[in-house]
């Protein structure tokens with residue numbers, strides 16, 4: 431649906447011409463009038479563009495419309511019954527939201543990361559159980575395969591995943607290996623033309639609904655994290671068992687399971703990258719994944735804020751709408767400010783990735799901040815709703831429960847602080 435088209439490339443081309451003309455104009459001014467400081471400021475600000483493109487706005491509106499019409503009805507029931515949103519995910523795939531950044535030649539929508547962040551925010555405002563599935567498929571599985579998979583792997587697996595015909599899962603965590611992902615106990619023994627996979631993975635999103643797993647496993651224990659491999663494993667391979675669905679605090683519709691491997695034969699052709707590349711693969715993929723989770727946290731926060739804002743103008747106490755009480759108005763001011771700051775961090779991280787720059791730091795900052803404000807904003811949204819915020823019909827209690835996971839998965843907040851502090855201390 432959202433394929434990159436010729437109009438877009440023409441526009442981008444015209445944009446570049448305008449940029450060049452603008453630079454020439456500024457340069458000539460500089461030479462003629464020696465107004466260097468003003469010139470440099472002008473150049474700098476020319477490149478601070480906070481406006482979304484028409485295409486990005488179209489994606490945002492389409493995601494918003496989908497969330498309201500397809501996700502809102504039934505979201506409370508799905509949460510209560512822990513029902514996986516299979517139908518909704520199928521439709522999401524048909525609209526191109528499951529392979530958003532994948533090149534159209536592999537069945538994707540060919541969009542930028544900013545568009546992905548915009549869509550993630552809109553979907554997460556209504557149903558974070560759907561957006562986590564979308565995030566894993568887009569940023570961990572599809573992106574990982576497109577960036578590091580070989581042509582055969584892309585043809586065989588990526589195309590179906592990007593079209594949403596199949597769903598993928600990313601299997602790194604284990605009972606004894608969470609934040610310390612180097613302690614992989616799952617083994618992928620080299621048996622010549624195949625690997626023999628044994629072990630257990632924990633907390634796997636899309637664990638039951640996925641057809642293809644990207645599994646991180648240890649091949650050479652003596653080499654530590656340099657002995658780890660990443661393998662594509664088909665869920666229906668003999669020896670794969672899916673454990674019971676986890677009974678969770680939030681994102682209860684999402685499909686979280688343990689996955690057990692017993693003597694599973696994985697063809698060598700299914701290894702991603704060189705022998706021993708698995709740990710680097712996992713870290714690279716997770717850095718991008720954090721932008722998706724940051725956007726999820728942002729969406730949960732902005733969904734709760736929009737509900738609280740509306741409610742504050744309707745609910746009356748002491749003869750007036752509660753928004754007229756300064757205590758409530760100031761809460762709304764803080765929520766709006768924090769959300770805006772989180773949005774800027776998310777967009778900066780997405781932009782950095784789209785520019786081909788190193789986005790590890792900006793992704794961690796965005797995830798750390800957005801997940802923290804998701805906690806605070808959803809908590810305040812419940813407070814603004816008073817007793818009504820404590821019951822399911824008003825949605826904000828679910829958003830409060832959903833917000834918590836964004837501080838835990840794809841690297842806890844403590845792990846994000848490790849990543850950020852290491853970078854800032856290096857100078």
Ligand SMILES: Cc1cc2nc3c(=O)[nH]c(=O)nc-3n(C[C@H](O)[C@H](O)[C@H](O)COP(=O)(O)OP(=O)(O)OC[C@H]3O[C@@H](n4cnc5c(N)ncnc54)[C@H](O)[C@@H]3O)c2cc1C
Pocket residue numbers: 566599600601602603607608609610632633634635636678686835838839840841842843844845
């Ligand atoms: C709903 C859900 C879905 C998930 N989906 C997936 C998935 O699809 N694929 C996947 O592979 N994993 C998934 N996970 C796993 C998730 O990524 C891990 O739970 C997370 O990385 C934390 O690992 P852990 O639970 O083992 O906690 P631990 O690593 O045991 O951490 C416990 C606490 O100690 C802190 N801690 C640990 N080490 C340090 C340190 N060096 N310094 C300071 N503090 C530290 C942590 O921050 C945390 O607060 C999911 C988890 C959940 C709950």
